Amino acid sequence: MCGAVRFVAYDVPTSFGACHCEMCRRWTGSALLGVTVPEDRVVWEDERHLNRIASSDWAERGFCSQCGTGLFFRVTQAGEWSGGIELPIGIFDDPTGFEMNNEIYIDHKPDSFAYAGSGRKLMTRADCVEKFSVLDEA
Template identity: 70%
Template sequence: MSARSGGCMCGAVRFTARDVPAQAGACHCEMCRRWTGSALIGVTVPLENVTWEDETHLGRIQSSDWAERGFCTRCGSGMFFRVTMESAYSGDLELPIGVFDEADGFEMTNEIYIDVKPDSFAYEGQAGRKLMTRAECHAKFGVLAEQTD
């Protein structure tokens, strides 16, 4: 784990994240695909480990009953996903690896909603990667299973 800095496309939103793990994952749910234009490939960092330089242009949208997404209000870059509903998964930020200044060094260790992944998406090195279907995600995340994706 290490510290990494990053920001949006126009530079209005900047952050530093401490103890960033090297393990990344991909989410193929319909909402993440619409938000990113592809899969969300991100890394989970505790909220308290992320320091925003200036939140003036950091917008938030409650994207479902249980989660919000952060974005730059100037350029629209997606900055984070966060579960807001009280659960074991609330509080952490899922930071897209593309917002880091240095996006090398991450290893994709899991993919979720694999059963709704478009057939045109393919990633190298799938051996050993944990794959979860929509039903498996809903079972694991419990409280979120009753909500829409």
Template identity: 60%
Template structure:
């Protein structure tokens, strides 16, 4: 996809993303569920491709040994998840697709931590990659710290 815009609920933080991927994923891990109140529907973007406006309104917290999360200081909207590797940022962030001004045309490509998903809901798609927690950790050992 081309560049797109988005922002928080109150508008204090806005962003423009260049080279937005057309595919997004869903994470059902306990941390993402607690952060969002449900599953995280997120798109992975290179941090260098995001231009923030109102960055002084972004609060950050190291939410685990390997990642930080950010939100708007004014309205509390969740803004992004970033792997830090236990320290410095690694380079990519997960933006919740609900922050995008227009997420039309995006395609669900994967669900991770599927074995942590509550049975109360399911997403309608059957042509995506689905991984359990163990499969995620096998593919990305850093996730074992979550």
């Protein structure tokens, strides 16, 4: 928001997802609409104001220390989710051209949320826990 933290991301996928878990809703005020980019494809231009907080025993969230803007979600524990960084699509200078292809924790979605389009993969909390063992501890 303030520009104190900037990044360049390379080879960014055009598909993104929505996470409706309670933690993402509290962090963003809505659902996290994020695109997963391999960590080695994200270069932070200046990390002086890039802060991190452990949001669980297995993940962290990054934010700007100047304005508080949420910058990323990243799994810190080795396993099936490690190696990528989840960037909110709203922090890109040009967030056009993305297409939503999945929603997770769909059973935690507030009943007033409805996204346009169809054909997305939908996963409940139980589906996510079954697929990603690290969530068993969450």
